[in-house]
Amino acid sequence: MAMITVKNLQKKYDGTPVVKGIDFQLSPGKCVALLGPNGAGKTTTLRMLSGLIRSTGGEIHFEGMKGKDIRSQIGYLPQHPVFHNWMTGKEFLVYVGRLAHLSMTEASARADQLLERVGIADAKNRRIGKYSGGMKQRLGIAQAMIHKPKLLMLDEPVSALDPIGRREVLTLMEELKEETTLLFSTHILNDAEEVSDELILLHKGEIVESGSMNEVRDRHRVDKIDMRLEAGFEADKQAVAALPSVDHVELDKGEWHIYVSDMDQARQQLLQLVQTNNWPVSRFEVGKATLEDLFMKVVKE
DSSP states (O other): OOSEEEEEEEEEETTEEEEEEEEEEEOTTOEEEEEOOTTSSHHHHHHHHHTSSOOSEEEEEETTOTTSOGGGGEEEEOSSOOOOTTSBHHHHHHHHHHHTTOOHHHHHHHHHHHHHHTTOGGGTTSBGGGOOHHHHHHHHHHHHTTTOOSEEEEESTTTTSOHHHHHHHHHHHHHHTTTSEEEEEESOHHHHHHHOSEEEEEETTEEEEEEEHHHHHHHHOOEEEEEEEOTTOOOOHHHHHTSTTEEEEEEETTEEEEEESOHHHHHHHHHHHHHHHTOOEEEEEEEEOOHHHHHHHHHHO
16 A cells, blocks of 8 residues: 555646646655656655645645644655754754654654664764764754654755765665655666665656666666777767667767667677777677666656
8 A cells, every 4th residue: 555645746836837747656665766857856846745845736645644744754854954063963853853742851862762873873972063974964864764754755865975975875775764665866876776666757847757676677678789999989870870780879978879679680790890890999798778778868858
């Protein structure tokens, strides 16, 4: 049974549609990636789900909460969280807990529990202004979980972090999805593939693809050959595209992406073309179209 059902959700700003009647469901215990390029409507969708802004139309139904304020069931971390840097990590969590109607005793105990859970218990008495970016994101996730929500929503949780901070937060997300339903927005495909069970791909305010990772991969799995030539050398794109087994060719920063209908035939024909023309190939890799290929295809359409 779905925990959240979204029907025909819409949002307009000054008459301009930003989210254009989207439908989806979130199941308990899943980690779902809300994918899309900048401006696709990801943040607006999360803000409507969290109750921070009103939708222009449509419905958001939280199982068992008809007619009630669903915000008590939702934890939310915005893309650019704001902290009181003069507070310590624990002081901030206790403060947030009190805002969530926890008693002082409950808020203090919950703060200690969460600081340990997100891996920054050693810094609980340090002022937030001294925290690293990764530590602040961990603290932000802790504040979103202070009231034990059924759904945790994170808006671009790792996009502003350095590689170390990014790895820390992704590892934490991997652990948290065992405890709660997790919905996070991102435009970084590797992050989505690494931690999520399902995806919703938004483009220009519309859902263009959704489903489990395996389902989406199977629907769009096509054979391709990736090829790179030595720097400064250009090959004949038309000659490659004219091969009988080649569907189409894309060039991206010196990388050739050659989509084919018959891999064995295409490999033989392409290698023959390379040998005949003496093209200096530095990389030749046979594989399948990836989630990133799908993402780029959608963005270009």
